[in-house]
Amino acid sequence: MRQKLSIAFLFLLVLSLTSFTHPLKATSSLIAFNADSKTIKVECKVFVDDFLSSLGRDMNVNRLTKKDKSVIEKYFDKNYIIKVNGKKNPLKFDSSEYSESFNLLTITFQESNLNLKKGDKLLVTNTLLFDEFGFLQSNRMELRFPPFFKEAYFESTKVKDSFIHTF
Template sequence: MVFTLYKRLMRVGFLLFLVTAALSFAKAPHPFFVSVTEMEHNAKDKTVEISCKVFTDDFEKALTKMANQKVDLYHPKDKTQLDKWVTQYIQTHLNIMLDGKKMPLQFVGFEIEDQSTISYFQIDGVSVAPKKVVVDNTIFYDQIDKQIQIVHCLVGGNRKSSRVVYPEERLEFSF
């Protein structure tokens, strides 16, 4: 009986330790630096839909540096201006070529999800599924030398994924 009570107390103590540790990490800066870009060819709409997910605090630092003023993604003072800065930053640091042709990214919008910011773009007029996709991704390379870029690319139901680590920037997918 004493042994059973001891085991229960140890379990409770361990659970309290885990909860405390988790909460302390939630307040601390994240220990890794990664962006995740998802691309999907939408044959019906003749577009390539793109989402780019990054840590919000890193994005605010990058936008603040670019805009030469404090940028707050959670509580923007001027949403129109913020949309322009998000567009400018991503279009500068994410370049996509489809079958050898550099494609313009059209800004759709962005949203905050927990500690991440997801920005949405699309490429119009892609009536034929691309055979080769080249992505040059330098998001946060101007401020973080441990940055990892993960890219998922879906064309014709075929999903391919790859990653690069600073200073590498180019990913190539063949379909």
């Protein structure tokens, strides 16, 4: 009897551990400013299952349709805000790369013009996946803005977190 309970417990433990896709709820992104061309480039990595769940739709990440790209742009427009002096910098989908072995989707946005000067104020707000996962979610960002600063790291762990910098 004791052995049957142990086997049942072990089975339930294995079942409960495998029913979750992964315990880490995180995104990672890079925001890079090119001082020569005065452009900004944004790249973001998300776990595919979490991202699709947050989008509330299924899509073939190996072959995104025009509609899929539009849905991704709208989601980022709402949840990934980059403002300079209060003016929003829109993100336009450029490309994506899916790594099935890591369950990872890398989304790259088109470079956009950004003429920065001393005294300008940068605000970055990243609320990706917070609607879906709340306090479990963490969004890590690396910001590169030479010549103003080489690298800065920021992590949002709640909806009200923002990175603010005056150049």
